[in-house]
Amino acid sequence: xxGVTQTPRYLIKTRGQQVTLSCSPISGHRSVSWYQQxxxxxxxxxxxxxxxxxxxxxxxxxxxxxxQFSNSRSEMNVSTLELGDSALYLCASSLERPGRAGSExxxxxxxxxxxx
Amino acid sequence: KNQVEQSPQSLIxxxxxxCTLQCNxxxxxxxxxxxxxxxTGRGPVSLTxxxxxxxxxxxxxxxxxxxxxxxxxxxxxxxxQLSDSASYICVVGPWGGDKLTFGTGTRLAVRP
Numbered sequence: 699x700x701g702v703t704q705t706p707r708y709l710i711k712t713r714g715q716q717v718t719l720s721c722s723p724i725s726g727h728r729s730v731s732w733y734q735q736x737x738x739x740x741x742x743x744x745x746x747x748x749x750x751x752x753x754x755x756x757x758x759x760x761x762x763x764x765x766q767f768s769n770s771r772s773e774m775n776v777s778t779l780e781l782g783d784s785a786l787y788l789c790a791s792s793l794e795r796p797g798r799a800g801s802e803x804x805x806x807x808x809x810x811x812x813x814x
Numbered sequence: 815k816n817q818v819e820q821s822p823q824s825l826i827x828x829x830x831x832x833c834t835l836q837c838n839x840x841x842x843x844x845x846x847x848x849x850x851x852x853x854t855g856r857g858p859v860s861l862t863x864x865x866x867x868x869x870x871x872x873x874x875x876x877x878x879x880x881x882x883x884x885x886x887x888x889x890x891x892x893x894x895q896l897s898d899s900a901s902y903i904c905v906v907g908p909w910g911g912d913k914l915t916f917g918t919g920t921r922l923a924v925r926p
Binding site: 754795797803807810 | 848855863865914918
């Protein structure tokens with residue numbers, strides 16, 4: 699069974715540009731969550747999608763948005779990039795809502811975004 | 815406010831030694847607690863998941879314990895190996911399956 703895949707793996711953008719990151723969950727998983735991780739910081743929750751609906755959102759500005767498609771694939775978009783957006787962006791998928799006891803989250807390898 | 819605190823922030827041990835990482839949480843009502851291992855530049859990998867009714871769970875050389883009364887968990891690593899060098903993240907799930915709360919992790923370095 700294929701794991702969670704994220705594309706692209708590495709990305710370099712300039713301040714002010716926008717970027718779209720993609721996540722393909724494990725087959726059959728209905729939940730996708732996105733996280734931002736910067737050096738020295740823990741995982742910061744961005745948003746959670748379940749069956750195409752956003753169920754939870756973290757404390758990030760409106761420049762960060764996302765969506766989930768009917769095949770459970772998800773994209774996140776960051777507009778008007780800032781230097782501080784440089785980070786590892788991780789996607790995780792699970793069968794059910796990730797907080798449930800039996801719902802294990804599987805993480806992708808991440809997309810390393812560098813903003814110059 | 816739901817919080818997960820981990821200690822120590824970082825730890826250096828010699829290969830072959832044992833170590834214990836701590837996790838204290840204030841998430842309420844509590845449902846489950848997970849430990850993840852994250853190698854540098856990679857996504858976290860699940861080590862254990864425990865519900866409120868479980869006290870201990872093992873995964874090879876990794877053993878997690880949970881005391882839901884004191885809201886504490888520990889991850890014990892036996893006979894450490896160089897490949898154990900990573901960050902270990904404690905994550906708590908609330909009753910009802912809503913948003914997970916992540917700790918900031920313990921960075922472990924195993925030296926030869």
